[in-house]
Amino acid sequence: MALQILLNLSLALIWMLLSNEYSFGTFLVGYFLGVVLLYLFRSFLKVDIYFSKVVAFAKLVVVFIKEMIIANINVAKIVLSPKMTAKPGIIAYPTELKSGIEVTLLASLITLTPGTLVMSFSDDQKVLYIHTLDIDNKEAVIAGIKETFEKGISEVTD
Known part of the structure; x- marks a missing residue:
């Protein structure tokens, strides 16, 4: 991937x-032309184009912002409600x-x-205690965590 970035910057x-x-x-036009060239010659590079990771990272950021807004609204509802109806708990994820x-x-x-x-991890880092x-x-x-955060992280790192 680093080779692709260097090649793209060189083309720009x-x-x-x-x-x-x-x-x-002009540099930006060259950069986008470089992305197109890397996409066209991706079979010679034997790896997926790095720009797909950038798009996956942007999607992860959008998902995080969306989840943060939803969570803020839910916490505000809990805090501002006259009766304590929240059921706190710990789950093993x-x-x-x-x-x-x-x-x-x-x-x-x-x-x-x-x-x-x-709060904690298991010794093998396969279970998170939340x-x-x-x-x-x-x-x-x-x-919900699997479909949002874990899926997004997998798309960025795979």
């Missing part, structure tokens, strides 16, 4: 030099992520979302 620089116009706009950085990123995203906090402010259905919470 060559485009800028051949155009004989040294501006950011089994993860399918493999590397330590993936698990750490998942734990960080969960902790940054209001109403949830990763405290939730309001838990009605443990399976729904686990499925």
